[in-house]
Amino acid sequence: MTPRPLLADLPRLALLTLAALVVLSPYAFMLSASLKPGGEIFQSSLTLWPHRFHGWENYRKALTQVPLLRFLLNGTLVCAVILALQVLFAVPCAYALAKLRWRGREVVFALVLLGLLIPAHVPALPLYVALGKMGLLDSYTALTAPFAISVFAIFMFRQAFKSIPDELIQAARLDGMGEGGIVWRVILPNAWPTATAFATFSVVAHWNDLFWPLVAVQTQAMATPALGVLFFRAEEGGNDTGALMAACVITTLPMVAAFLAAQRRFIQGVATAGLKG
Numbered sequence: 001m002t003p004r005p006l007l008a009d010l011p012r013l014a015l016l017t018l019a020a021l022v023v024l025s026p027y028a029f030m031l032s033a034s035l036k037p038g039g040e041i042f043q044s045s046l047t048l049w050p051h052r053f054h055g056w057e058n059y060r061k062a063l064t065q066v067p068l069l070r071f072l073l074n075g076t077l078v079c080a081v082i083l084a085l086q087v088l089f090a091v092p093c094a095y096a097l098a099k100l101r102w103r104g105r106e107v108v109f110a111l112v113l114l115g116l117l118i119p120a121h122v123p124a125l126p127l128y129v130a131l132g133k134m135g136l137l138d139s140y141t142a143l144t145a146p147f148a149i150s151v152f153a154i155f156m157f158r159q160a161f162k163s164i165p166d167e168l169i170q171a172a173r174l175d176g177m178g179e180g181g182i183v184w185r186v187i188l189p190n191a192w193p194t195a196t197a198f199a200t201f202s203v204v205a206h207w208n209d210l211f212w213p214l215v216a217v218q219t220q221a222m223a224t225p226a227l228g229v230l231f232f233r234a235e236e237g238g239n240d241t242g243a244l245m246a247a248c249v250i251t252t253l254p255m256v257a258a259f260l261a262a263q264r265r266f267i268q269g270v271a272t273a274g275l276k277g
Contacts, residue, residue, distance in 0.1 A: 071227070090154045208225075
């Protein structure tokens, strides 16, 4: 096969580079602003590197003005518990929809697709009332329980499982493996790129979620990273834009690092999850 000449790829590479610069420009501005004093951020001339370095002061204020590390810990615990519950429920459901034959399977899958159309804000009020009556508001339970079952996870895993050959499952059954063992020891390992892609979607969505923590959290100690930035802004030094940008950098950096580490499997999982009908 003759390799493509470099000149043929230049327009595509130029377009991708331009798109990447557009997407990364807000983050670059945020990182730059976190190193500048307040008066330098809103100057008419835009420079990425500060004339007077103010990074140590901004990051020190971001880490001491509010318990930012506690917010990061809360976000880590909440995202980890939600992801574990979503995988625990979604993988067996997706396996049943993809590989088992039973009456009403297509109707249930249609309901899963219908669930994808319901915005997360719709059940917020009844969930708030129910959690309030049970005395569970302002707790990890309130932050995690409403997201334990994800119809998006069921759909994504079902599409990935459809591409796994039935012969692999039959061979496992002939070896005496039960359906539970097939799900967790055969099916899921063969859909690992999809699991990585979904984990990225789930963690980023709940790490950056502001709506539900704003509803369910009542004290600063239970705040997640996105809500913690609001608490920082409300403090005495919260109007310091440089320190606020430093807090934003700290809260978004774990997600950037996680995506860079998992980007290959993420792209592979997204590319293969939606191919089967």
